[in-house]
Structures are given as structure tokens and as C-alpha cells.
Amino acid sequence: MSSLVGHQIQQSEKVKSLIQELVGEVTKINSQLTGIHAPQDAFKDAGKAKVDAAGLFRGRPLHYPYIGTGAGRGPYVELEDGSVKLDLINGIGIHLMGHANPRVLTAAVRGALSDILIQGNLQPNNEYRLFTEKMVKIASRKSRIKYGWLATCGTMANENALKLSRQKNSPARMVMGFKDAFAGRSTMMAEVTDNPAYKQGLPEYHEVLRIPFYDKRDPKSGEKSLAAMKEHVAKHEGNISVFGFEPMLGEGGYQAAPREFFLPLLDFVKSKNIAVWVDEVQTFTRTGEYFAFETLDIGQYVDICTIAKTAQVGMTLYTEEFNPKPGLIAGTFSGSTPCLAAGSEMLDMLSEGFLGANGRIQQIHKRFINGLNALNEGSCKGLASDAGGMGLMVAFTPHDGKKESVNSFLNKLYANGVIAFPCGKDPVRARFLIPAIIQDADIDIALKTIEKTLLEGV
Structure with missing residues (x-):
């Protein structure tokens, strides 16, 4: 045998040709999706029946009447009611390269030809090895990170982070984090998450200490956060295992903070031998660099970092x-x-002009933010305010920022063809997780649809 059988499959020109032909044909069919399209009468009833069935069998209706057909092109996705939506929430942030990206499809199809669909720590294949190696090399460029362990989702990655910090700093058990944080849906991550609605009926373990996040309206915001942190440490010194935080609050309202806000906090916890865990489940690859800790230049403080999405x-x-x-x-x-x-392929794609101060991600951010600000200063004055975020994570406050009016706006926006989602409280905001492959013309379509929806009122 001249080479291993698995290597023969990988090197086979016939296999490569078949994959190219398959992806090419799917891409050709998907090219029919050219923009936003209203539901089609011929498919409305069947589409609604599928949406209703999904809600029936899981015990709760879908948030939006969304069942995809499996077809998409870039930021556009086709639904079973015949509509085509401009997807600016991306499965709460998974679909970085949009729908049916040919390069991502090619990588995924090749992966699907492997002997196993699921890899684990006991029996990994080369994809496991290559992804882990690639991630550790990227993460270690501007931090002391040396290793990485895979998990199936952000919640499990976060659970592992907490276990690492508690084992290292045993017997310390408490977690310190920001108010309005989100960390996942497991029992412990629901405790770390600062949203009572996500833990109704669950017991309180009283293991999480909270400090206020950055408030751009308050010049003493940083001082107040540091004072709260010092108060917690004075009360629980020796029993705080980790300071875990999102570099930008996600569900907490898409509020960003400058590097100067984090530095005193990080210096203090380091002086107390408290671990620093940066939760980048949402910010990873979205801030103009691979990691938000690179964007903020705080990598030297990081002990643990989690990613997903x-x-x-x-x-x-x-x-x-x-x-x-x-x-x-x-x-x-x-x-x-x-x-x-596919994840490994997307990491490679990002290095091709997406990152850096002048990269495509920052260009997208500026165009979207400038467009929202123009609406606020022009035709939608008083209806759209406080546009902000980091990179591909953008949010603004529609109308009065009340839950009812924002949800009404988002439902109307969805009906008009753009998918977004709420975040924050007091005010509630509309958030967008923009795909990196979006074109300027598509951003302009999104902004026009936002304008139309705002002017419709609540």
C-alpha cells in the first residue's frame, strides 16, 4: 500500500472533482436568491404548518415563524413560507460567513465524508488535531495561552473554564463577574448569567459576585466598578476563584468598554491571585481581530479564554x-x-482581508453605525438612538427602548425581511450579528428596511 487509505481519500482527484461539482451545483441553484422576498401564497399555509409543528413538539412556539428550506446565499436565507430574509442575527452568531458559502460548504462536505461524524477526546481524527493546533497558535500570539480543549458549545466551554479556575485556586469557589452578564444555560452558567427570567424556579447557590459594567454616561464608572470589586474581595478574600467576563456585554445590551476600564480591574485581581477568564463565546472573530482581548490589548492578563459560535x-x-x-x-x-x-476553513478565510484596523469587519461596522446614526439625525430622528457595539456586533435603541415597543419593532422588521433580536434591559435594544461576507449594497438594503420599519411606528 503506497499510502494510507484515509490519505488516498483526501488526495483523490475524483473525490475533489465530485465535491466541486456538488458544491457548484448547489451554489448555482442558490443563486436564484437575489434579495428580500415576501412570503409566497403557494407556500404560506404549508410553511405555517411546519412552524406550528416545530412549536407543538417542543412545547413552546418558535420566536419567529422561521423554518428554513436549507437554501441560502450570503446574508439571504429562504424560508418554508416562500419568503427570503436578510439574516442579520445568524443563528445568534454562528453563521459568520453567511448561508451556503461555497468554501464553507466544500470543507463541510469533505468533513462529512470522514468515517465518523462526531469526534471526541478518546478517538479524534485529524480535524480535531488541526483545529486545536490552529486555535492555540492564534490565541498564543498575544497572550500566554498554551493549550485548548474542545467542547460542543459555549456553555460547555464555559463550564470547563470554571472547573479549571476552581481546581487551580482550590478551595476558592466563588465567581466574580459583571452585572447583566450572560454565560450559558446549564445550571451553573444560569447562575453566572444575570437574568432572573433564565432561572425561574432554580435554586440560588450564592456563588456569584457582581460588579457594574462600564457606563459611558458616567465619568466615574471605572472607579465604581473597581470599588465594588475591592469590596467583594475584602469580604470574600481567598474564596474567589475567578473573574469571568465578556469583553463586551452580549445579552446585557451590546455595550462596549475601553481598554482603560478593564486595566485597573485586571491589575487588582492579578494582585489577589484571582484567575482571569475572558468569555469570548460571542466576541470571537467579530471585533476586527480573532480575539477581543487582542482588540483591547489585554492578552497578557488572560489565564483562560472561551470561544464558540x-x-x-x-x-x-x-x-x-x-x-x-x-x-x-x-x-x-x-x-x-x-x-x-468548516471552522478551520473559516479561520483561514478571516486572514484574507477581514481583520485589522482597515479590514472588512471594521468597514462593515463603520458603514452600519454611520447609517444608523444618519437615520437618527434625519428621517428617524427620535426613533433610533445610541448606535454602538464592536465590529460585527451592532445594536441601537428603537423608539423608547421599552420591551413591548422594541419587540413590536423587531417583529415588524422581521415581516419586512430583516432578522434581528433584542438585548439589554432599560433600555431594550435591537441587536445585529452581521455576517462578515455582507456587501455594502446589502447593508444599504438593511438600513432602508430599518428606516421603513421605524417610520411604521409601534
Whole structure:
């Protein structure tokens, strides 16, 4: 045998040709999706029946009447009611390269030809090895990170982060984080998450200490956060294992903070030997660099970092000091082979002009923010305010920022062909997770649709 059988499959010109032909044909069919399209009468009833069935069998209606057909092109997605939407929420942030990207499809199809669909820590294939190596090399460029462990989602990556910090700083058990944080849906991550609606009926473990996040309206915001942190440490010194935080609040309202806000907090927790865990499940690849800790230049402080969403899998990255003892973390499910292959391809794609101060991500951010500000200063004055965010994460406050009026706006926006989602409270905001492949013309369509929807009123 001149080469291993698996290598023969990878190197086969016939397999490559068949994949190219398959992806090419799907791409050709998807090219029919050229823009926003209203539901079609011929498919409305059947589409509604599928939406209703999905809600019936899971016990709760879908948030939007959304069942995709499996067809899409870039930022556009076709639904079973015959409509085509401009997707600016991307599965709450998974679909970084949009729908049916040919390069992502090619990688995923190749992954699907593997002997196994799911890889784990006991029996990994090369996709596991290559993704892990690629991620650790990227993360270690501007931090002390040396290792990484795969998981299936951000919640599990975060659970592993907490376990690493608690084992290293045992017997300390408490977690310090920001108010309005979101960390996931497991029992412990629901505790770390600062939203009572997400833990109705769950017991309180009283293991999470909260400090206020940056408030751009308050010049003493940083001082207040540091004072609250010092108060917690004085009361619980020796029993706080980790300071875990999102570099930009996600569900907390898409509020960003400058580097100067974080530095005193990080210097203080380091002086107290409290671990620094940066939760980048949402910010990873979206801020103009691979990591928000690179954008903020705080990598030297990071002990643990978690990612998911755009990576297509979850991962906990950590330094030598936090390398866990055998048995603490594992994972029968580390990720599907197509997802590992596609995630690796997307990391490569990002290096091709998307990153940096003048990269495509920052261009998208500026065009979208400038467009929202123009609406606020012009035709929609008083109806749209406080546009902001980081990179591909953009939000603004529609109308009065009350839950009812914002939800009404978002439902009308969806009906008009653009998908977004709420975040924050007092005010509630409309948030967008913009795909990196969006074109300027599509941004302009989104802005025109936002304008139309705002002018319709609540």
C-alpha cells in the first residue's frame, strides 16, 4: 500500500472533482436568491404548518415563524413560507460567513465524508488535531495561552473554564463577574448569567459576585466598578476563584468598554491571585481581530479564554498554570467532523482581508453605525438612538427602548425581511450579528428596511 487509505481519500482527484461539482451545483441553484422576498401564497399555509409543528413538539412556539428550506446565499436565507430574509442575527452568531458559502460548504462536505461524524477526546481524527493546533497558535500570539480543549458549545466551554479556575485556586469557589452578564444555560452558567427570567424556579447557590459594567454616561464608572470589586474581595478574600467576563456585554445590551476600564480591574485581581477568564463565546472573530482581548490589548492578563459560535465548536483555551489534572475535563462529543473542518476553513478565510484596523469587519461596522446614526439625525430622528457595539456586533435603541415597543419593532422588521433580536434591559435594544461576507449594497438594503420599519411606528 503506497499510502494510507484515509490519505488516498483526501488526495483523490475524483473525490475533489465530485465535491466541486456538488458544491457548484448547489451554489448555482442558490443563486436564484437575489434579495428580500415576501412570503409566497403557494407556500404560506404549508410553511405555517411546519412552524406550528416545530412549536407543538417542543412545547413552546418558535420566536419567529422561521423554518428554513436549507437554501441560502450570503446574508439571504429562504424560508418554508416562500419568503427570503436578510439574516442579520445568524443563528445568534454562528453563521459568520453567511448561508451556503461555497468554501464553507466544500470543507463541510469533505468533513462529512470522514468515517465518523462526531469526534471526541478518546478517538479524534485529524480535524480535531488541526483545529486545536490552529486555535492555540492564534490565541498564543498575544497572550500566554498554551493549550485548548474542545467542547460542543459555549456553555460547555464555559463550564470547563470554571472547573479549571476552581481546581487551580482550590478551595476558592466563588465567581466574580459583571452585572447583566450572560454565560450559558446549564445550571451553573444560569447562575453566572444575570437574568432572573433564565432561572425561574432554580435554586440560588450564592456563588456569584457582581460588579457594574462600564457606563459611558458616567465619568466615574471605572472607579465604581473597581470599588465594588475591592469590596467583594475584602469580604470574600481567598474564596474567589475567578473573574469571568465578556469583553463586551452580549445579552446585557451590546455595550462596549475601553481598554482603560478593564486595566485597573485586571491589575487588582492579578494582585489577589484571582484567575482571569475572558468569555469570548460571542466576541470571537467579530471585533476586527480573532480575539477581543487582542482588540483591547489585554492578552497578557488572560489565564483562560472561551470561544464558540463562529468557530462552529466550543473551546476552552488556557495557560500552562491552568492545565488541568487528568480527569477534570473530557468530552465524548468534542464536535462534528464537518463543523471542525468548516471552522478551520473559516479561520483561514478571516486572514484574507477581514481583520485589522482597515479590514472588512471594521468597514462593515463603520458603514452600519454611520447609517444608523444618519437615520437618527434625519428621517428617524427620535426613533433610533445610541448606535454602538464592536465590529460585527451592532445594536441601537428603537423608539423608547421599552420591551413591548422594541419587540413590536423587531417583529415588524422581521415581516419586512430583516432578522434581528433584542438585548439589554432599560433600555431594550435591537441587536445585529452581521455576517462578515455582507456587501455594502446589502447593508444599504438593511438600513432602508430599518428606516421603513421605524417610520411604521409601534
